[in-house]
Amino acid sequence: MIRLYCLTFFFSIIFLFHLNSQTLIISEVLAANTNLNYDGFGEQDDWIEFYNIAEDTIQMSGMFLTNDSLNPTKHQIGFKSENWTKINPKSYALYWLDNDPEQGQRHISFTIKKKGGYLSLYDRDTNLVDHMTFGEQTDNISFGKINPESNDLGFFKVPTPNKKNKNGQKVNMKPNKVKLSLSSGFYQGPQTIELSANQNPPIYYSLDGSEPTKISSLYTKPIKINSNTVIRARVISDGYRPNLITNASYFINEKSELSVVSLIVSPNDLWDKRKGIYSNFENREIEAAAHVEYFDAKNKGVLKLAISKSAATRIAGKTSRRQPKKSFSFFATNEDGQGERFNYPVFEDKEIEDFSGLWVRADATSGRNVSDLWVGERFKNELLYEVNRQMNGQVDMQAYEPVSVFLNGQYWGLYNLMERKGKDFIFNNHGEAEVDILTSSDAKAVSGNISEYDQMISYIAQNDITQDSIYKEILNQIHVDSYIDYWVNETYCGARDISVNIRYWKSKSPDAKWRWISYDQDSWYTAQEESLKYYLDKGKVYLFERLMKNQTFRDDWINRMCDYLNKGFKAQNVISLVDKITGRIAIEIDRDRRRWQDSMLYIKKGERISWIKDYAVKRPEFIRKHIIDYFKLEHGVSDIQVIQNVSMGHVKINSIDIRKSFWTGKYIENIPIYIEAIPNKGYAFDKWKSKGLPQKRVITVKTKKNKKFIPIFKKIE
Structure with a gap:
């Protein structure tokens, strides 16, 4: 909060300093362009308009535009065609906020929301030029400066792209956020909540997760609650900026030994047949505005509100998204004016204090084969994570924390709160911002490009990998310990979905090496699975197959596997970790089963726990024998x-x-x-x-x- 206050004060000082000398201003913004005007590609994108007050031409190339107050260099206006980025004296320039910069210099690499947001322009030295905060917009009604010489802001029923603003309705832009007499939290017995705001304006609220509008309940008296409830409230009054929504989660007579995640999402954004994320779960891109609250239970089991943040949420997962109990990913947004990060050290195992996004992973599987039948007792990812912590594993893995999830106050089940495995994960864990991220065994780009990886594979194909000089050259390109640990884990699990559940990355900095991320390790097969035969004989993993032909790599891989089998994957250790993991969530598992028993097929209680303990006993001996047999080693x-x-x-x-x-x-x-x-x-x-x-x-x-x-x-x- 102090950080945000200081940042706001800093912006205010700079903004006032520039008032007299300022020559370039943000004149008008349209965040709900449905049929007003089109870009050069026939698309109705949202836009921002700039006006040059000066008597001289201004060149905008190299300036920065952002919608995140904590990331001033989010988009740099390019230098490719400076004729497109100059503004003549007393003239306007329109830039499209469409997240499609490939369409031209005036197309920006992010979008804005109809419900409001923040935009600022910085010069090439990241000095603030101008900024504007705007509230919720109505379709085809823009927002901007009443006239260029003042700071008066208003709405324009007739937007004027590339023209002088006219007939603006002035609004009071001072925030007037609703205050609650009781903060989010866990309480015993019925509670009464009072709402208030400066100057006693009309306050509208909802209790079902929907965003308050003028057709919502008008606050006239204290609200009494006697069960889990989410409250959303805001001031709505003519002549005032549509204010930020105040959100709160109240849990009545609710107990949880685990940390709690409260998701607040408009029911329409969940269940609507056209745009609801739950109803349209196969659509991986559709998202909903949300508010996320995280109550941390790690301090002696006392639930403390640690995160309360605006967000966007999507249904996560692959085939598991078809299950009634679905996973959610959520991304911090700046709609509350607090930046696009979740600022809290969620995971005890990692010294990471902020995240662009997180996700809650459901205990639900696709049911494709026998090894997937784990609903109610799925903890293999967590088991591997714990083993790799013990082994100081060099393969990247996502930290996790078991949590109880509530959706609009309703208990939604036992989940694992986890890091997301994208660019933010790599930056948080390794400090690398510019990276190539690939997936699939045949190298498909998630971010960046595949050219350097393809060059490495071509080099391996054209040279004799059995020669140590060739192998040493490969070691300059891959973090070999990361790669070895990745395949140690895959082999122990007997995983077969190796062509899709694989991700690897490399920094764009000089001398960087490829590293691997291990994730989604749920499909274990039998303790007698001949993994090496499956991976190496059928051309399924070209790089692994080629490297195994080098004696040094093969010896190192075998030794590392034996290290794991002697410690992390030792039967007694695995069984102990299984008991620790399942014991921690035992009470919540029972509640989760009761919540979903009518719509999901749960495994018989304890069945898979016994299965994996039996696997832990049998797998090490079989792997050692499998190594000896597969490589035709003469000794035992x-x-x-x-x-x-x-x-x-x-x-x-x-x-x-x-x-x-x-x-x-x-x-x-x-x-x-x-x-x-x-x-x-x-x-x-x-x-x-x-x-x-x-x-x-x-x-x-x-x-x-x-x-x-x-x-x-x-x-x-």
Whole structure:
């Protein structure tokens, strides 16, 4: 709030400073162009009009236009044809807000909303030139300056694109937001809420999630509620700017051990046959205006309102969107004047304090095959995320938090609140803003282009990957640990939807490397799934198949898989994580089942929990055997023991820091493993007590059956 106040004050000071010397102004805005005028492509796009007050021509190329107060450089007006971007003295220029800059210099890379928003223009040095906040617009009625020499603003029933504004109806632009006597939260027993605003104007409100209009309830007395309720309220009065909507979620006698997400969406935007996102769930682009509130329960289970933000929401997921219980993605918008970010560190596991968007993932699947029948007990993504945290996994994964979701005050079920896996995810986790993001095993661009990836694949196809010099060149282009960890996880799961559930990215900065994102890991097959045969024999994964022909890569992949099987995917560890994950949500699972039992087919309670525990016991041994059989290795599995005095130091095998006095693991014989003796402070490595080992602190050895590693440390005198 302090940040927003300071920013607003900053803008105000600059704006006042420029009043006398200002030569370029935002003259008029139309955010609801239905049949007024058309661009050069015959489209009825919204627009912004600029006016040059000066006696000289102004060149707009290089200036910045934005609809986000926290992102002043959102769109830069291009230099391609400066004849199109100049404004002659005492003349106007119209720019189309259509998110289609490929149509020309005067087409901007974002759109604006009919319900209102913010626009500002900056010069090439990002000094503010002019800005305008506008309220909700009626179709074909514009908003702008009554005359160029004043700050008086008003509506124009007859818009005047590229002409002088005429007959404007002046409005008071000072915000007059409704205040509530009770903040959003959880309460015991019936509550009474009073609404108020400055100068006692008419206040209209709704209790069903709809946006208040003049046909909504007029506030005349305190509102009494005795059950979960959402209130939306605003001032609507002639001569005043249509004010921002005040939103609040009230939970009465409601308890939740999990954090809570409250989605407030107009019922018409949910259920309307033409534009409702729930009714038109197959349309992946349709979205609805929303308000999102997040109540954080991570502080000793006390639910605290941490996010209350305007947003746009869509139905998320692929085939699962056909289920009655659907996933939602939501994106922060600036309609509340607070920028386009959710400003709160939602996930304890990551030091990320703001997000452009988040999503709540439903416990619902498509039901395509037996492995998909997990409704009511789907937690495999979460299990893999926890395992990879333990293993310091180098493949990117989305953080998650189980939450209870309420839609317009109605309980909607158990969900997982998660990061979104787009450009914002990459920036938040790696600090890279300019990236190429690809998907599919045959490389399709999500963002950016595929040219550099195609060049790498062509290089691999034209050269002998078995040669270390060629492999080293590939290592300059891919983050090999990320790629290895990606396929370790896929192989453990026995996943087969590998052609679609894959995403990889690379920064556009010099010397950047391709990295992989692991997600949507729900389709596990049997514990006896021959994954390597499926991936490598049928040409399904060209890069993986080619790299496996290089001995160094193959050894590294096998060792990393063995590390996972000895720690993260060790049966006892997986079973413990399953109990932790399912125990945390046990109460909410029962409520979720009751909520959806009449419209969704749930798995028998406990059935899939038992299935995955059985999988955890059987899968490691099978994978080791599968590796030996598939690569036709002459040797078997080596049983490794580490015996050490952890008060003096410890051993690290490959990527595993071993902190126990006695440890056992299994590796593939004759595959070199890396072993390091790490002394504690005040101690030094002395020798290996084990027979036949080089007497060095760091060694690489090919193991044989029943090998022991016993480091001896000595105190530094």
